[in-house]
Amino acid sequence: MKRHIIYIFLTCYLLTGTTACKKYYEPSTAKLESAALNTEEDVYSATIGTYAVLKKAEYVRSMHFLSEYPGDNIAQAQTSSDDLSNCYRYTHLVDGSHATNVWMQAYSVINAANKVIAFVKDDESDNLNQLKGECLYLRAMMYFNLARVFGRPYSQNGGSSQGVPIVLESTTEEYPKRNTVKEVYDQVISDLLKAADMMTEEKNNNYASREVADALLCRVYLYMEDNDKAIEYADKVINSGRYSLLTGENYEQYFRGVPEDNNETIFCIRHMTTENRDFNAIGSMYYSEGGQGVTGWAEVYASTQYMELLNKYPEDLRHSFISPYTTDGVLSYPYSTPVSNIRYNTRLNPNTPMYYINKYNYQEGLVNLSSPVYIRLAEIYLNRAEANAKKGNLQNALDDVNAIRSRAGLSGNALYTQANLDAAGKTVLDVVLEERQLELAFEGHRSYDLFRNNRPLKRNYPGTHSLNNTPSTNITQTIEATDNRVIFYIPNREIQINANLTQNP
Template sequence: MNSKHILAIFISGMVALGAPACKKYFEPSTAKSEDEALRTPEDVSSATIGAYAVLKNPAYVRSIHFLTEYQGDNIAQGQASSDNLSNAYRYTHLVDMSHVTNVWQQSYFVINAANKVIAFVPDDASATLRQLKGENLYLRAMMYFNLARVFGRPYAQDNGASEAVPVMPETGAEELPARQTVKTVYEQVIGDLERAANLMTEDKNNNFASKEVAQALLCRVYLYMNDNEKAIKYADTVINSGRYELLRGGDYQNYFRGVPESNRETIFCIRHMKTENRDFSAIGSMYFSEGGQGVTGWGEIYASKQYIDLLDKYPEDLRHSFISPYTTDGTLSYPYPVPVTNIRYNTRLNPNTPMYYINKYNYQEGLVNLSSPVYLRLAEVILNRAEANAKGGSGGLQAALDDVNRIRERAGLSGTALHTLASVAAAGKTVLDVVLEERQLELAFEGHRAYDLFRNNRPLERNYPGTHALNNTPNTDITQTILPTDDRVIFFIPNRERLVNKNLTQNP
């Protein structure tokens, strides 16, 4: 058996076993040494494909979605569940949650695999090898950034001084590393992304990293750091690259249903082929089910009434297409809005509430639960630039509104639905209020909302029916407020990791 097959088995086997993420436990006894396993460009290519494959593992892609999206106010859990995704939604975090452990372990699988390639390939290698090294640098940066979001406090709260996660050395010299600060992890992420952008020269499709993918993530990272000028710089670079454009009309309404490679707006997605349909283990199974709950999916998570009320301010908004009201005759209205006179109510919640399914993760290429979750897209980059300008960026407040209106016009809005400085002031809002509201509408269900609030020092306020009421006394109180300084805005370090690595401190 040649080295690339051994390396591929090594990666897939470790994912299946779910071994702890520390370097000490990452190397199986039968694995070849790094020098043996990586000898040729083909070996490096195989290792890189293996790293991408980990992203598609439900233990990563599904769990990271639960931890990032379910803390927001765009969704409502419609019934209590034994799955600890409920703990993420209700902010009742545990020291051992399967989804938290999954994200930790799968992230370090990718990081450790990427480390091997990065250490092996010199910066003056062939263009093919430099591209692959750049892709691994991007993957490592993406993992560290997501880990810092889940386990470290928002950067802006203390300039990154709080603890985040360990940074694994490429040499593997330190087997049980301690946690590094959020600032240190962000510095690692920025360094990796800058190197990646310089090394990658191929215009690969949106299933793979490229120079623009690294730059788009840099834009997001700098926005999270409140470095507005650098966020604007990288937004301009991506927007002006000419590689991407906003989808419009029917193409936009079917954004998540087509072949991902054909989508001109997507910058990077986690590509799932038809043969990789996860059915009830797919993200979309939680949001959607044809013919009633439990038929094609669980259908337990709905669009919140708070989100629906915001969306319904303008019935012509094309983003209604991403919502499917569930009716009493068992049908799903698509596209919405249409006259829905027989919408089904969820009687498990008090008060009873209409059931609005979400379809952003369904019907890719016609398969009900197939989707390729989008991690970066042009609309986000445009709204990143809008937010940076709204917070004092050199473009100014009018530029921020111009970007917001660009997104609103694409969504089919016009006239008084578009914002001016005068209309914003008349409504008693700030330009930042308007930008964050547009981010809520446009990027809903894609893992942004809670972070948009907390990193801007704003509370998350739920005032709609959902199982978060179970935490309240009496349990008919549907209001839940999570302050940005609350301990619960981040998750506990998995206890099983701390049993292995005594150098890992715990979040309060």
């Protein structure tokens, strides 16, 4: 199905104090023309400024909508004028605001990183090498995220489909064309390998370090189906001794403490207490203290499909990340058993339970403050489990899955053996992906995990996705891994400026 392209008109804008017309927008891929770097202090300031872009709502919030909302762990409970509804419903637009935001902010990070990478020679001081390594990591992270949003899964065609333009410190093209997904992944790996060699300082999880680069390499290799390398880099991170799985009450409070004190988080986008965005925060979409519209919008809930999976074991500590909204107006937290008096959202047919999500709330006691986690140790265990499952190392895979289940408070028959998998008619890969769904829910992994494994996304629960159907009381939605809609349009703003860019179908 060919999706219609909506064209926009570019207009000139006035220079301050004049009526002269400035040239039309520069493409986001254009190299920055800003003050040159001269000293180590300049490099440090430029690097900190590059991290700061990650915290912009135009990046962190929009990237969350692009990565989490296409999954099946959440249910949008009412339509919104915000483009996030299109992300959720798979009704993408060529001028979608969140895809445009991510494209522009990612290339802003890339251009800023390129300046430092070009300025710092490879044989400089340890401090300068560290900063250059951090910028290499940030550039790699941006390219990887861009390739996931705008390029098809690597596994579908070996990366031969169109990705995004690669703009490096040496790039001279004003209007670069799209590189293939494979070329983008190759650049990501090159940057991460070099970054890992250059970074020698054990910085906290707000910043890049050797282990952060290794952790992202683990994820990238898994997405490429290079299972040997995924296992190799998982081992490096797990055996580094820098991280440990949180347990018990510490795990239940995972997202509420001071981020750098968390021994499981490998890399997060740190937001200080002065950076609470209230209703513009990610968490405001999932949670509101006192009911909808009080401290947040609370328009997106945990799906009943996800809750059925979680409720198989009431003792599962991951219930702590769900706060059901009950009929007496009280949020149940921590949530460890099914709630009988849960409130239902009557805007949907059938009415749907209001399972609030609190993974993005109450950091350091502030209701809408959070530092979104990009990589954590549990993912690395599950990356290794998936790679081992695909290599036929089934017991190794089950050992890692059971390590995650055990720390979530599960034991006995809730842990997997080959015998109980055979009885249930499940493969080891099935339970690895199911465990990823449980453990990494609401963190932007689910749709990628399905599509890169050539599995369809199946929603069979109330949500605004039913508005795509006739009649709208049909609550099902299936998106095949080969569907055009599993990726987003290249922002039409960029297409209009750069004739060398081709649009996604």
